Amino acid sequence: xxxxxxxxxxxxxxxRPATALVNTASKFxxxxxxxxxxxxxxxxxILGVLSFGLEPGDLVTFxxxxxxxxxxxxxxxxxxxxxxLGIAHA
Amino acid sequence: MLNIKxxxxxAGYAIAKALVLESTELSVEKRTVQDGDMEITRFRxxxxxxxxxxxxxxxxxxxxxxxEKAEIFEAHLLxxxxxxxxGPIEDKIQKEGINAEYALHEVSAGFIxxxxxxxxxxxxxxxxxxxxxxxxxxSHLLNAKVLDLAAIHEEIxxxxxxxxxxxxxxxxxxxxxxxxxxxxxxTSHSAIMARSLEIPAVVGTKEVLEQVKDGDLLILDGMKGxxxxxxxxxxVAEYRLKQEQYEAQRAEWAKLRHVPxxxxxxxxxxxxxxxxxxxxxxxxxxxxxxxxxxxxxEFLYMGRDSMPSEKEQFTAYKxxxxxxxxxxxxxxxxxxxxxxxxxxxxxxxxxxxxxGFRAIRLCLERQDIFRTQLRALLRAxxxxxLRIMFPMIATLGEFRQAKTILFExxxxxxxxxxxxxxxxxxGIMVEIPSTAVLSDLFAKEVDFFSIGTNDLIQYTxxxxxxxxxVSYLYQPYNPSILRLVKMVIDAAHAEGKWVGMCGEMxxxxxxxxxxxxLGLDEFSMSASSILPARSQMSKxxxxxxxxxxxxxxxxxxxxxxxxxxxxxxx
Numbered sequence: 001x002x003x004x005x006x007x008x009x010x011x012x013x014x015x016r017p018a019t020a021l022v023n024t025a026s027k028f029x030x031x032x033x034x035x036x037x038x039x040x041x042x043x044x045x046i047l048g049v050l051s052f053g054l055e056p057g058d059l060v061t062f063x064x065x066x067x068x069x070x071x072x073x074x075x076x077x078x079x080x081x082x083x084x085l086g087i088a089h090a
Numbered sequence: 091m092l093n094i095k096x097x098x099x100x101a102g103y104a105i106a107k108a109l110v111l112e113s114t115e116l117s118v119e120k121r122t123v124q125d126g127d128m129e130i131t132r133f134r135x136x137x138x139x140x141x142x143x144x145x146x147x148x149x150x151x152x153x154x155x156x157x158e159k160a161e162i163f164e165a166h167l168l169x170x171x172x173x174x175x176x177g178p179i180e181d182k183i184q185k186e187g188i189n190a191e192y193a194l195h196e197v198s199a200g201f202i203x204x205x206x207x208x209x210x211x212x213x214x215x216x217x218x219x220x221x222x223x224x225x226x227x228x229s230h231l232l233n234a235k236v237l238d239l240a241a242i243h244e245e246i247x248x249x250x251x252x253x254x255x256x257x258x259x260x261x262x263x264x265x266x267x268x269x270x271x272x273x274x275x276x277t278s279h280s281a282i283m284a285r286s287l288e289i290p291a292v293v294g295t296k297e298v299l300e301q302v303k304d305g306d307l308l309i310l311d312g313m314k315g316x317x318x319x320x321x322x323x324x325x326v327a328e329y330r331l332k333q334e335q336y337e338a339q340r341a342e343w344a345k346l347r348h349v350p351x352x353x354x355x356x357x358x359x360x361x362x363x364x365x366x367x368x369x370x371x372x373x374x375x376x377x378x379x380x381x382x383x384x385x386x387x388e389f390l391y392m393g394r395d396s397m398p399s400e401k402e403q404f405t406a407y408k409x410x411x412x413x414x415x416x417x418x419x420x421x422x423x424x425x426x427x428x429x430x431x432x433x434x435x436x437x438x439x440x441x442x443x444x445x446g447f448r449a450i451r452l453c454l455e456r457q458d459i460f461r462t463q464l465r466a467l468l469r470a471x472x473x474x475x476l477r478i479m480f481p482m483i484a485t486l487g488e489f490r491q492a493k494t495i496l497f498e499x500x501x502x503x504x505x506x507x508x509x510x511x512x513x514x515x516x517g518i519m520v521e522i523p524s525t526a527v528l529s530d531l532f533a534k535e536v537d538f539f540s541i542g543t544n545d546l547i548q549y550t551x552x553x554x555x556x557x558x559x560v561s562y563l564y565q566p567y568n569p570s571i572l573r574l575v576k577m578v579i580d581a582a583h584a585e586g587k588w589v590g591m592c593g594e595m596x597x598x599x600x601x602x603x604x605x606x607x608l609g610l611d612e613f614s615m616s617a618s619s620i621l622p623a624r625s626q627m628s629k630x631x632x633x634x635x636x637x638x639x640x641x642x643x644x645x646x647x648x649x650x651x652x653x654x655x656x657x658x659x660x
Contacts, residue, residue: 008398008402008405008406010367010369010389011210011212011369012210012212012213014212014213015161015162015165015216015219016161016165018165019161019164019165019168022168023164023168041174042173042174044171044172044173045172045173045174045175046165046168046169046172047169047172047174047175047201047220048172048174050205050213050216051174051201051204053208053209053210053213055209055210056394057394057395057396081405084368084405084406084409087399087401087402087405
């Protein structure tokens with residue numbers, strides 16, 4: 001399963017929300033990845049997430065593989081909304 | 091006495107002996123190792139000790155400075171567990187047969203240069219976090235002693251190349267009176283930390299570390315951004331006095347943070363802040379702002395390649411309304427055109443951009459842009475106390491047209507069963523003289539006025555304030571401006587409406603007694619001006635300022651007005 005977002009936050013994804021995303025993704029059984037600019041990193045890696053250097057307008061896709069995949073994506077979605085990071089992109 | 095100049099990063103004064111923090115560059119030698127597994131075990135032990143350190147720092151920061159400041163260590167812990175860092179290091183040790191120190195150095199250097207090359211200034215700063223974490227693991231690998239800043243027990247000013255988050259977190263502010271560094275800027279981690287610790291700091295001096303020796307007497311001037319090395323007695327005495335006055339003033343401001351703004355004879359006015367992004371709200375609340383008097387929405391449209399969607403705007407407006415917790419938020423609709431351009435929205439060049447196609451004029455023609463913004467605002471309205479304000483209104487017709495469009499969008503949303511607040515106040519910026527002159531008629535139709543002095547002054551005086559040869563005509567205290575302001579306030583009050591001001595003049599110490607005397611209801615300024623303004627107002631009498639304003643209206647020149655205010659002795 002996967003879901004794509006367009007970054008709208010003027011700071012991109014900075015350390016605090018990145019911490020929240022990585023901590024959350026690590027709580028689930030699924031393997032979770034993030035993909036942006038044709039690069040894919042594990043969501044266990046905060047350096048990986050920050051390495052994208054995401055800016056407003058950039059797209060990022062979260063990919064979850066495993067039994068609780070939809071729960072992971074939902075949890076990540078909540079962080080996106082709470083931190084006003086970006087919006088779902090069709 | 092040597093005067094070392096830098097960047098004023100945190101306000102205040104400190105006078106104390108220097109403690110120089112030599113940047114002990116831990117040297118890393120490349121060695122080959124025979125037993126890779128043993129080397130990896132050694133690395134993991136150093137890692138475990140580093141994790142224990144950071145856990146302790148996080149706990150300590152949590153207790154002393156709160157959850158927000160402790161978040162940085164949460165991120166450091168994730169880095170210490172990061173597979174993208176640890177995997178490559180252990181691979182290198184195993185496959186290349188090199189020592190842990192060198193493998194760590196190589197891999198972390200890759201991440202440091204990655205951050206240093208990022209476009210966002212914020213992410214560039216993260217290089218210092220990576221250095222911080224790498225240095226910690228390295229010092230454990232080398233069994234090097236790390237200077238224990240928590241053990242400082244005499245009053246000092248720290249002098250260093252730079253200070254890492256883990257260093258600043260250990261400061262005991264009873265002893266660390268301030269710091270000066272060679273590198274950094276206003277948004278460096280160390281600068282932010284100094285402001286939250288409320289100790290003065292001067293950063294980016296380039297040379298303080300080279301000039302200062304342990305035990306030298308220093309004066310740190312966090313206002314001007316200077317470090318005075320070995321000052322004479324007279325200078326020390328002068329700064330002791332400044333320090334006392336500043337401390338007294340700060341204590342007074344702190345007391346005013348959570349109290350309403352009231353004059354000494356009991357008149358209440360509202361002190362609000364001007365903001366540009368949702369992130370600015372934190373600073374408004376920290377400085378005791380009672381409202382947001384001007385939320386400039388242009389930031390939403392800038393630094394991108396297409397117009398922001400309704401949903402994006404909704405998210406930003408909702409964030410501001412929620413964070414203000416029911417306090418009023420005045421949002422100004424889009425004010426672009428003229429000198430403010432958007433890369434994806436081309437407008438023909440104009441001879442007189444300030445008199446041209448901009449703000450409401452543009453929005454009424456490009457209604458697609460305007461309606462999207464209004465819908466986003468209306469949808470966000472249920473999350474707080476929203477007030478909508480149209481910029482650059484010159485005629486009643488423009489206001490009526492904008493209002494009609496707003497009501498059309500409101501009706502559409504209601505037809506879609508999307509909730510909209512029924513209490514949204516609707517106002518206009520008064521920045522064009524025609525509107526000020528006709529304010530009695532506007533006042534019957536709007537809920538409030540906000541006087542935009544920057545433009546009102548330049549339009550009234552017919553003087554471009556960016557043009558140095560005529561900038562002397564930019565005269566906030568000119569009696570003509572004061573009379574226009576009075577006209578607007580009286581017109582609003584006659585209809586039971588309120589008047590705010592959101593130009594630079596609203597936070598100006600000379601203008602405040604005049605505006606108070608003219609009956610202004612809301613003053614909106616930069617967040618950092620709020621507490622000084624509240625302090626000033628608490629010492630003023632509304633009655634006395636009314637007499638002052640009446641006299642000022644009879645003055646012939648701006649200079650006469652200024653003299654009048656100065657003579658009031660406040």
